[in-house]
Amino acid sequence: MVKISFQPFAGHKADKEEETQPAVLISQPHQQQVMKRSSVATLCCLTFALLVFTCSLLYACVYIYTHYIIPQVPSQSEFHCSVMYDDTMMAPLRTHTRAHTHARPHTHTHSLDEKVDIYLQDNYELISVPVPDFSNTHPAEIIHDFHRGLTAYHDMTLDKCYVSKLNTSVVMAPRNLWELLINVKRGSYLPQRYLLQEQMWVSxxxxxxxxxxxxxxxxxxGKDTYTLRPRGNARRVYKRGADSCFGVHHFENTFVMETLICDSQ
Incomplete structure (x- = not known):
């Protein structure tokens, strides 16, 4: 039996493969264009990632401010304050002999209790001072309106109102007073013990x-309302028969304030 087989020629196969596989030629300008497109795409990806990160950070800040900071600073806050202070001006009124001696004036310590409502959104403060534990002072309700720049005293004993220009040098703004009372409540700050006085006259x-x-x-x-004007160099002076004066003690700063309201008869 004769077996016949055919062996392909290597030369013809190589020629055929060369014919079937096209040659790929990349020119230098085309390669630079591809690299430039790749750099632009990378830059776009980095810019997009940075934008996403910035938006996420902004959203996180808004979330923290909305859920944690705003609840700590409500539009209205209520505080009950009790402040101890020294009144060195009361002794000369009670002891006439001390005016003729060189002895140091006696210090009287008092406690001031009041309720403070702070309205941060409306920018005003409402202070309620109950009946004090000593004479020559009246219970009162006080409003400090920072939007109008006015202060109003409602004398609850006489049931009259007195309005004056807001003294921003002694009355803290609502936000500052809120922070002060928060620190006092936490025990990180103690108010001063001295008493500051101002004298007002009905005008x-x-x-x-x-x-x-x-x-x-x-x-x-529904109340008789009067305007007040300040009097400089205020001192504790009560003119018998000529002027009728009463004091209102209140606390809206680092010290206790006494507003002396006098009405000429």
């Missing part, structure tokens, strides 16, 4: 309450 009657703003108008509605 006229208020006929229309609307220009005073809604908060003071609501406080003084």
């Amino acid at each position: 006229g009657r208020v006929q229309d309450l609307q220009p005073l703003g809604p908060f003071i108008a609501n406080l003084c509605s």
Whole structure:
């Protein structure tokens, strides 16, 4: 039996493979263009990643401020304060002999209790001072309206209102007072023990309450309302028969304030 086989020629196969496989030629300009496109794509990816990171960080800050910071600074806060202070001006009024001696004036220690409502959104403070434990002072309700720049005293004994210009040098703004009372409540700050005084004089009657703003108008509605003017170099002087004076003690700073209101008879 004869077996016949065919062996392909290597030369023809190589030629055939060369014919079937096309040659790929990359020119130098085309290669630079591909690399440039790759750099632009990388830059776009980095920019997009940075934008996503910035948006995420901004969202996180808004979330923290909304859920943690805003609840700690509510639009309205209520505080009950009890402050101890020294009054060195009371001794000369009670002991006439001390005016003729070189002895140091006796110090009287008092306690001031009050309720403070702070309205941060409306930018005003409402202070309620109950009946004090000593004479020559009246219980009162006080409004400090920082939007209008006015202070109103409602004398609960006389049931009268007195309005004056807001003294921002001794009355803290609502946000600052809120922070002070928070620190006092935490025990990280103690108020000063001295007493600061101011003397006010009745200068006229208020006929229309609307220009005073809604908060003071609501406080003084239905009450005789008068304007006050400050008197410089205020001292504790009570003129018998000529002037009728009473004091209102209140706390809206690092010290206790006494507002002495005098009305000429």
